[in-house]
């Protein structure tokens with residue numbers, strides 16, 4: 790068994806990351822890292838499923854206790870990746886998916902340079918605005934704030950290994966599967982496969 794890969798997925802709010810990942814996660818070789826956040830739950834979001842919804846104080850305690858693999862402040866709230874489940878799942882051979890914003894992704898790049906970095910693009914900024922309005926989960930003010938972040942985030946897509954456009958959902962899902970499969974076959978991730986062949990003389 791090879792160790793699992795850490796797959797970091799970013800993209801502006803409303804680009805459809807969650808919808809693409811929901812398809813990928815139907816396969817149980819993937820583990821979705823549940824983040825912690827200090828933002829309020831949206832209608833329908835469940836603590837421990839979508840996020841761990843924490844107070845600022847509790848979040849800061851976790852940081853102090855070295856419990857976070859990374860964390861960042863985004864649109865006035867903390868978001869972070871609890872470290873232990875990620876390490877446990879990678880050791881069990883699962884591919885761990887981090888759906889995180891750019892600052893956090895860059896921290897992961899420093900700590901875990903072998904991770905795979907994928908940026909999801911909307912077809913255009915105009916389409917992104919349309920999707921955020923349609924989602925209707927944020928106030929007008931929050932939508933404007935997120936849109937004003939979006940162009941700056943997209944400019945950082947060059948720091949990722951791959952960028953794919955989420956126009957047609959099925960194409961985007963296939964693209965992400967193709968990236969993951971290619972990375973699985975990369976010799977840096979298939980050391981045990983090679984050793985196993987040599988052992989079976």
Ligand code: 5GP
Pocket residue numbers: 799800801802824825828859860861863868869870888889890891892893894
């Ligand atoms: P939302 O409030 O829409 O759920 O998330 C806002 C942004 O925070 C998204 O870009 C999302 O990917 C990012 N995010 C979610 N969890 C984490 C995390 O654990 N760490 C970091 N750095 N960003 C996160």
